[in-house]
Amino acid sequence: MNALLIRDLKLAFRAGGGFGLGLAFFLLVAVLVPLGVGPEGGILARIAPGILWVGALLACLLSLDRIFALDFEDGSLDLLATAPLPLEGAVAMKAFAHWLVTGLALTILSPVLAVLLNLPAQGYPWLVLSLVVGTPALSVIGAFGAALTVGVRRGGLLLSLLVLPLYVPTLIFGAEVVRRGAEGAATGVPLALLAAITTGSAALLPFAAAAAIRVNLR
Amino acid sequence: MELVISDLAVSRGGLVVLEGMSFTLSPGEALILRGSNGVGKTTLLRTVAGLQPPAAGHVSAPPESLAYASHADGLKSALTVTENLAFWAAVHGLGRDRLEQALEAMDLMRLRERRAAQLSAGQKRRLGLARMLVTGRPVWLLDEPTVSLDQQSVGLFARVVRGHLAAGGSALIATHIDLGLSEARVLELDPFRAEARPSVAAGFDDPFAEAIA
Numbered sequence A: 001m002n003a004l005l006i007r008d009l010k011l012a013f014r015a016g017g018g019f020g021l022g023l024a025f026f027l028l029v030a031v032l033v034p035l036g037v038g039p040e041g042g043i044l045a046r047i048a049p050g051i052l053w054v055g056a057l058l059a060c061l062l063s064l065d066r067i068f069a070l071d072f073e074d075g076s077l078d079l080l081a082t083a084p085l086p087l088e089g090a091v092a093m094k095a096f097a098h099w100l101v102t103g104l105a106l107t108i109l110s111p112v113l114a115v116l117l118n119l120p121a122q123g124y125p126w127l128v129l130s131l132v133v134g135t136p137a138l139s140v141i142g143a144f145g146a147a148l149t150v151g152v153r154r155g156g157l158l159l160s161l162l163v164l165p166l167y168v169p170t171l172i173f174g175a176e177v178v179r180r181g182a183e184g185a186a187t188g189v190p191l192a193l194l195a196a197i198t199t200g201s202a203a204l205l206p207f208a209a210a211a212a213i214r215v216n217l218r
Numbered sequence B: 001m002e003l004v005i006s007d008l009a010v011s012r013g014g015l016v017v018l019e020g021m022s023f024t025l026s027p028g029e030a031l032i033l034r035g036s037n038g039v040g041k042t043t044l045l046r047t048v049a050g051l052q053p054p055a056a057g058h059v060s061a062p063p064e065s066l067a068y069a070s071h072a073d074g075l076k077s078a079l080t081v082t083e084n085l086a087f088w089a090a091v092h093g094l095g096r097d098r099l100e101q102a103l104e105a106m107d108l109m110r111l112r113e114r115r116a117a118q119l120s121a122g123q124k125r126r127l128g129l130a131r132m133l134v135t136g137r138p139v140w141l142l143d144e145p146t147v148s149l150d151q152q153s154v155g156l157f158a159r160v161v162r163g164h165l166a167a168g169g170s171a172l173i174a175t176h177i178d179l180g181l182s183e184a185r186v187l188e189l190d191p192f193r194a195e196a197r198p199s200v201a202a203g204f205d206d207p208f209a210e211a212i213a
Helices: A002-013 A021-037 A041-062 A066-073 A076-082 A087-101 A103-116 A121-148 A156-183 A188-217 B041-049 B081-091 B096-105 B121-133 B151-166 B200-204 B207-212
Strands: B003-012 B015-025 B030-034 B056-060 B066-069 B139-143 B170-174 B185-188
Touching: A002 A087, A002 B081, A021 A041, A021 A103, A041 A103, A041 A121, A041 A156, A066 A076, A066 A087, A066 A121, A076 A087, A076 A188, A076 B041, A076 B066, A087 A103, A087 A121, A087 A188, A103 A121, A121 A156, A121 A188, A156 A188, B003 B041, B015 B041, B015 B056, B030 B041, B041 B066, B041 B139, B041 B170, B066 B121, B081 B096, B081 B121, B096 B121, B096 B151, B121 B139, B121 B151, B151 B170
Parallel strands: B030 B170, B030 B185, B066 B139, B139 B170
Antiparallel strands: B003 B015, B003 B056
């Protein structure tokens, strides 16, 4: 399992691995929104939680189809399916690797971008916390979507259509945590719901994704 | 580890392509599958490997005894030869010494630090076959293993297969060319060709329902 994690991380960081693409996209969103909305601090501060969460979500979506499609094309997925490693474990590991190179990296970058969007100072810890708790759900749900579309050529758009509706609850509660945090209100309920989505999907979706891959490999 | 195929029928895209096959592959034996294009060699190997369910009949061999090599080599072009092979060795729980032996056996020592992207088609194929050696599994299922190999590499590969058989392994090989494995049995697949008709499974064609069941 560790070997798979290390391989996926190596592949992500080497040339053509796509690490940095999502981060650059996240950065562009955060730079472009103030240019489009105008310099008025009040409006920016109000929309900052939503923009940051939407940006993180779209950046995450960019690299989803790489999770299984590349392994499918070069035949590794067949070999992984016949390897001693349970496919469910392989799915969980690949989703974890995806989270490390997108979700975690976005979380670390987010406070810098929050400055550009004029997020109130007390919202920063909540932004980081909500992203740490919420982005794993994005990777796991995305891995499930990628598993469903693995045999489909140019399945990227179909994958987005499948996955984006499933991201809605994560987005709502994630942005709500930041908004309440920035206003100094209690954040317990949306944070608990966000954590529930992450743990629930991390517990169940690897099994669904592995079943989908087995069907797609036939 | 004995591989027993009994009354097996395999289907591709919902159509049964081969049926009524029964054979046994004992330790130390190699069986060469021959047949015209599209007869179902790949489908048969994928079914035996457990990647797709049989349309009828049984494959009885523990899944952890089977190692499958498809047309695609499963290599990552951004990783070096050693890294590619070390990954599969780690997945199968084998150590560094087996890796070195596999590199040696397929004549890849000189290329070990080369990225897979920079290998020729034949060198990639050799690396793909070296992977079989780091699976540590007794029954090899090889689909056209000699594609893009030159005469010398085919000889190298035949030696590796002989070594595997001598160590108590067995191999099921789909190939068109003569590997020089004189001791191997040959199974012609054309007589088992099925008439074109939908497989039984197509009657209730809901793969997700089957997967859950």
